[in-house]
Structures are given as structure tokens and as C-alpha cells.
Amino acid sequence: MSDHGANGTTYIVSDGELVLHLEDAGDGWYAVSTPLDPEVHTQAKSIPEAFEMARDAMQSLRGARAKHEGQIEDAIKESAWSCGSGTFWRRH
Secondary structure, eight states: OEEEETTEEEEEEEOSSOEEEEEEEETTEEEEEETTEEEEEEEESSHHHHHHHHHHHHHHHHHHHHHHHHHHHHHHHHTEEEETTEEEEOOO
16 A cells, blocks of 8 residues: 655555555655554665564664663652551652
């Protein structure tokens, strides 16, 4: 499936597991994103490479999110104290 976007031709492709949106970025490159995760953005020169790069970007994002989530949990723990009747929050 394709249509013409403002910057060139766009394609929606799938390998049966992942759906990608490819936009012709010129000079033989595609800008690659996925509707499954709006934070995934990469580039590739071919459709097979687009799937490889998108999967790599998704894996990197998962790692960054897990690290960030741990930092948020630590900050919450540092901002709270407990007593027998519940948890209380300090204002910073």
C-alpha cells in the first residue's frame, strides 16, 4: 500500500510480525517508523534493512525505558516514607 505524502512516497509494510511506515527520504533512504510504538524512528536503504533497524531501535528503547522506570521507582522511594497506617509523601 502506498500514497503520496508531502515529502515523497510513503509505504506501509509488514513481515507478519511488525508493521512499518516507510517514507522516501531521498538519496535512496527511507525514514522508518511504526504505528505500534510512536517513539521508534530510524532510517534504512531497503525494506529488509528497515525491519532490522526498527527491531534494533525497539530493543534499544525497551532498555532505555526499563532503566528510566527503575530511576522513577527509586525517586518515588526516596520521596516517600511509611508508617503503620500508610505511606506519606514529602513535598520538594
